[in-house]
Amino acid sequence: xxxxxxxxxxxxxxxxxxxxxxxxxxxxxxxxxxxxxxxxxxxxxxxxxxxxxxxxxxxxxxxxxxxxxxxxxxxxxxxxxxxxxxxxxxxxxxxxxxxxxxxxxx
Amino acid sequence: xxxxxxxxxxxxxxxxxxxxxxxxxxxxxxxxxxxxxxxxxxxxxxxxxxxxxxxxxxxxxxxxxxxxxxxxxxxxxxxxxxxxxxxxxxxxxxxxxxxxxxxxxxxxxxxxxxxxxxxxxxxxxxxxxxxxxxxxxxxxxxxxxxxxxxxxxxxxxxxxxxxxxxxxxxxxxxxxxxxxxxxxxxxxxxxxxxxxxxxxxxxxxxxxxxxxxxxxxxxxxxxxxxxxxxxxxxxxxxxxxxxxxxxxxxxxxxxxxxxxxxxxxxxxxxxxxxxxxxxxxxxxxxxxxxxxxxxxxxxxxxxxxxxxxxxxxxxxxxxxxxxxxxxxxxxxxxxxxxxxxxxxxxxxxxxxxxxxxxxxxxxxxxxxxxxxxxxxxxxxxxxxxxxxxxxxxxxxxxxxxxxxxxxxxxxxxxxxxxxxxxxxxxxxxxxxxxxxxxxxxxxxxxxxxxxxxxxxxxxxxxxxxxxxxxxxxxxxxxxxxxxxxxxxxxxxxxxxxxxxxxxxxxxxxxxxxxxxxxxxxxxxxxxxxxxxxxxxxxxxxxxxxxxxxxxxxxxxxxxxxxxxxxxxxxxxxxxxxxxxxxxxxxxxxxxxxxxxxxxxxxxxxxxxxxxxxxxxxxxxxxxxxxxx
Numbered sequence: 001x002x003x004x005x006x007x008x009x010x011x012x013x014x015x016x017x018x019x020x021x022x023x024x025x026x027x028x029x030x031x032x033x034x035x036x037x038x039x040x041x042x043x044x045x046x047x048x049x050x051x052x053x054x055x056x057x058x059x060x061x062x063x064x065x066x067x068x069x070x071x072x073x074x075x076x077x078x079x080x081x082x083x084x085x086x087x088x089x090x091x092x093x094x095x096x097x098x099x100x101x102x103x104x105x106x
Numbered sequence: 107x108x109x110x111x112x113x114x115x116x117x118x119x120x121x122x123x124x125x126x127x128x129x130x131x132x133x134x135x136x137x138x139x140x141x142x143x144x145x146x147x148x149x150x151x152x153x154x155x156x157x158x159x160x161x162x163x164x165x166x167x168x169x170x171x172x173x174x175x176x177x178x179x180x181x182x183x184x185x186x187x188x189x190x191x192x193x194x195x196x197x198x199x200x201x202x203x204x205x206x207x208x209x210x211x212x213x214x215x216x217x218x219x220x221x222x223x224x225x226x227x228x229x230x231x232x233x234x235x236x237x238x239x240x241x242x243x244x245x246x247x248x249x250x251x252x253x254x255x256x257x258x259x260x261x262x263x264x265x266x267x268x269x270x271x272x273x274x275x276x277x278x279x280x281x282x283x284x285x286x287x288x289x290x291x292x293x294x295x296x297x298x299x300x301x302x303x304x305x306x307x308x309x310x311x312x313x314x315x316x317x318x319x320x321x322x323x324x325x326x327x328x329x330x331x332x333x334x335x336x337x338x339x340x341x342x343x344x345x346x347x348x349x350x351x352x353x354x355x356x357x358x359x360x361x362x363x364x365x366x367x368x369x370x371x372x373x374x375x376x377x378x379x380x381x382x383x384x385x386x387x388x389x390x391x392x393x394x395x396x397x398x399x400x401x402x403x404x405x406x407x408x409x410x411x412x413x414x415x416x417x418x419x420x421x422x423x424x425x426x427x428x429x430x431x432x433x434x435x436x437x438x439x440x441x442x443x444x445x446x447x448x449x450x451x452x453x454x455x456x457x458x459x460x461x462x463x464x465x466x467x468x469x470x471x472x473x474x475x476x477x478x479x480x481x482x483x484x485x486x487x488x489x490x491x492x493x494x495x496x497x498x499x500x501x502x503x504x505x506x507x508x509x510x511x512x513x514x515x516x517x518x519x520x521x522x523x524x525x526x527x528x529x530x531x532x533x534x535x536x537x538x539x540x541x542x543x544x545x546x547x548x549x550x551x552x553x554x555x556x557x558x559x560x561x562x563x564x565x566x567x568x569x570x571x572x573x574x575x576x577x578x579x580x581x582x583x584x585x586x587x588x589x590x591x592x593x594x595x596x597x598x599x600x601x602x603x604x605x606x607x608x609x610x611x612x613x614x615x616x617x618x619x620x621x622x623x624x625x626x627x628x629x630x631x632x633x634x635x636x637x638x639x640x641x642x643x644x645x646x647x648x649x650x651x652x653x654x655x656x657x658x659x660x661x662x663x664x665x666x667x668x669x670x671x672x673x674x675x676x677x678x679x680x681x682x683x684x685x686x687x688x689x690x691x692x693x694x695x696x697x698x699x700x701x702x703x704x705x706x707x708x709x710x711x712x713x714x715x716x717x718x719x720x721x722x723x724x725x726x727x728x729x730x731x732x733x734x
């Protein structure tokens with residue numbers, strides 16, 4: 001018998017991924033808290049991951065899934081770096097509000 | 107040591123001498139450094155002498171490939187030497203006369219603080235000169251050709267503290283470079299047309315009639331233009347008299363005996379090609395005769411002992427080119443050899459006189475030096491008698507041969523050459539009598555210093571005098587001996603037959619008339635030099651024109667140098683500072699200004715950055731969607 005997850009059609013996955021990605025973009029655009037923005041970025045990343053896995057299953061090819069593993073590893077490393085940056089920002093400015101981050105200019 | 111190793115060691119020894127002296131000359135004591143160079147060259151001479159046996163009789167000569175230099179699909183250029191009879195003669199002259207001049211320099215440069223550097227340059231010069239004559243293809247010769255030019259520059263400007271010497275050195279170098287352009291074009295043409303630069307192959311092609319007259323004319327004219335630079339012919343001869351600013355041994359070695367004959371060597375080396383181009387040969391003939399005559403006329407009124415000799419060198423080189431132009435290649439080599447001996451002798455004698463006179467070079471302030479400088483006087487007299495062609499000294503035979511060859515080609519050219527010979531006799535005897543006879547005209551201070559030079563100077567003088575006296579037997583004319591040793595020796599190397607023949611009656615006449623003329627000139631010049639007139643200033647039109655060398659230097663200056671300077675000034679003032687600098691400055695200014703404007707966009711607000719990033723991505727996606 002066909003596993004439950006594969007009974008869901010591809011369109012559903014695509015719509016879900018788009019929704020997740022839009023949530024991420026919206027979050028990045030409207031929130032002020034750097035940690036939340038960071039989380040939203042991760043959300044976008046995972047929306048793409050979901051899409052990759054879905055297409056991979058649809059095409060009966062393992063390539064996409066393998067790729068997702070690598071993205072996850074990279075993302076983990078990236079999170080470590082990003083969080084370190086956030087910690088440093090907090091230590092220097094006692095805030096993670098991006099409206100107060102006005103120094104990245106000439 | 108095999109014959110190949112020996113041949114390799116010939117140029118290598120002076121190079122070693124150069125390396126030691128240039129790197130360690132400052133640390134070594136003067137005598138050690140200079141003796142290393144001298145001994146290196148004497149050893150090299152020994153090797154040359156020992157090569158005469160095995161190679162002299164070998165019709166093909168010795169070919170020595172050191173390695174492939176570079177190659178493409180259609181041409182292979184190797185770094186290789188070729189030693190045949192012509193090379194042997196050149197090698198002997200270079201290392202033989204070179205050794206004597208090295209020895210002479212021991213005495214002459216003894217008080218100079220940079221003596222070891224001087225010897226380093228001399229050694230380097232000999233190395234390049236040997237490369238020039240050893241090379242089996244034009245490119246190896248060209249290395250030597252450029253190298254001797256460099257050494258000539260270094261040695262003319264050896265006393266660099268005097269600005270005039272530096273100017274003279276630059277002049278020599280630049281004029282030589284102009285000639286080199288002709289040589290380079292000839293090399294490129296040969297490479298494109300024949301796919302080879304080997305002399306033997308080019309001569310073979312030319313001898314086999316595989317080269318059209320037009321092509322041969324073009325190549326030979328370019329080669330001859332190169333030769334006019336190196337061998338001081340019209341129009342590029344003006345550097346040689348100025349080159350006398352260098353120390354006297356340099357004038358003797360480079361500007362009389364060896365380097366300036368490189369042009370003759372080159373033409374003789376490619377004789378088979380030159381005979382295919384009668385236009386070039388006629389031009390060479392005419393240029394040679396004209397140079398010989400004009401230089402002799404200018405030499406009549408020079409008062410600097412070295413300048414007289416310099417103009418006589420130009421004149422004698424003109425003789426050699428006239429011989430080449432008349433198709434008498436081995437006669438040119440004959441005169442080249444005898445000239446190397448007697449001109450080196452004259453220069454070294456002049457150096458000895460200058461040495462004794464504490465640096466004075468004006469012959470009007472000399473006179474009566476016979477007693478103080480007996481050996482110098484005697485050898486200088488032999489040199490003078492040789493150059494004016496007094497029998498039985500060497501130049502009597504070599505010059506006679508050239509005159510006869512010229513006669514068989516053109517009576518007019520013969521007339522001009524004979525006139526040149528008369529003028530040569532006049533200015534050389536004037537030089538001799540003003541320097542040595544009558545009473546001393548210098549200062550008392552100089553008179554008290556007069557002394558014969560040391561052994562290192564007089565020994566080379568005596569040896570060169572012997573060579574000047576007896577080297578004529580190498581080419582006795584047909585009327586005296588039925589065996590012309592030099593012609594038959596050179597026959598395997600110079601494939602071209604000497605054409606011209608003159609009757610025995612004419613030869614006898616030529617000899618008789620020249621001897622009688624020389625004796626008359628001798629008596630007249632002697633009388634004239636003892637009178638007051640010899641020293642008076644003559645302001646006549648012709649005298650002035652000759653004194654100023656026919657204003658040729660001035661003409662070159664105003665026609666070429668000044669105009670060139672004007673063009674340079676214009677390009678520097680307008681092209682360089684306005685156009686090039688302007689363009690570069692505009693580019694940098696635009697970048698700067700636009701940067702200053704655009705940087706305002708960076709507000710520093712992270713929120714705006716994120717928004718613009720998202721907008722950018724959306725724009726990209728939309729574009730991609732639309733352009734599908």
